[in-house]
Amino acid sequence: MKMFLVLLGCCLSLATAAQQLPVLCYHNITTPGQHQNDLLHIDSRQFELQLKTLADSGYHTILPDEMVALLQQHKPFPARAFMITFDDSHDGHYSIAAPLLQRYHFKGVFFVMTVTVNKPHYLSVAQIKALSENGHAVESHTWDHPRPDGYHDWDKELLLPRQQLEKITGRPVRYIAYPFGAYNDSIIRQVKLAGYKAAFQLNRQPAEGKELYTLRRMLVDGRWSGTQLLRKISRYVTP
Ligand SMILES: [Zn+2]
Numbered sequence: 001m002k003m004f005l006v007l008l009g010c011c012l013s014l015a016t017a018a019q020q021l022p023v024l025c026y027h028n029i030t031t032p033g034q035h036q037n038d039l040l041h042i043d044s045r046q047f048e049l050q051l052k053t054l055a056d057s058g059y060h061t062i063l064p065d066e067m068v069a070l071l072q073q074h075k076p077f078p079a080r081a082f083m084i085t086f087d088d089s090h091d092g093h094y095s096i097a098a099p100l101l102q103r104y105h106f107k108g109v110f111f112v113m114t115v116t117v118n119k120p121h122y123l124s125v126a127q128i129k130a131l132s133e134n135g136h137a138v139e140s141h142t143w144d145h146p147r148p149d150g151y152h153d154w155d156k157e158l159l160l161p162r163q164q165l166e167k168i169t170g171r172p173v174r175y176i177a178y179p180f181g182a183y184n185d186s187i188i189r190q191v192k193l194a195g196y197k198a199a200f201q202l203n204r205q206p207a208e209g210k211e212l213y214t215l216r217r218m219l220v221d222g223r224w225s226g227t228q229l230l231r232k233i234s235r236y237v238t239p
Contacts, residue, residue, distance in 0.1 A: 062077070
């Protein structure tokens with residue numbers, strides 16, 4: 001009985017590993033006074049406070065390759081590891097977020113929707129390339145951010161964005177964030193066919209048996225203090 005419980009505990013800890021790496025999700029990073037902080041906006045001052053709290057508490061970033069390799073090898077995540085991701089290719093990701101990440105020695109994951117490349121207020125080709133060259137991960141967020149029932153042209157939404165971003169960065173693009181965090185079995189199948197190794201959603205538990213394609217992220221509220229963020233993160237981390 002005791003052995004059974006030990007084995008059960010071991011299996012449970014592996015099965016829940018995907019839930020235990022805090023993967024933070026941000027959208028708009030703004031200048032102070034430009035927009036009120038909320039679920040989709042955070043100004044540079046508040047963002048830096050959150051980053052500083054994490055850095056001062058010994059947290060360090062890992063990127064999707066390392067996360068997925070550890071999951072596949074059933075190995076634990078390093079202590080105080082987290083991931084920081086940015087959705088929707090806003091130009092503030094390059095002009096405001098990236099310099100702050102650098103200040104705290106963090107690397108980020110930038111999920112780019114390719115329809116906006118080179119459009120005003122969105123990341124340009126040069127900025128995407130620079131993010132990649134600075135050690136950040138550039139990954140896919142589809143072509144035009146469709147709703148889950150709106151992926152009509154799979155190549156256009158899944159395959160071509162991956163290829164376009166690979167051409168810009170010169171690096172493999174193997175991860176995608178579902179628009180709105182929404183997915184279904186059909187999208188998971190197409191994401192695999194398009195060559196993605198893993199996919200990120202938002203706040204739901206990873207789906208059983210499909211963990212790599214339903215990796216969980218935490219939508220960070222721009223009103224949270226560093227301490228509040230730290231408290232949320234600590235719930236994800238193995239004691
Ligand atoms: Zn999005």
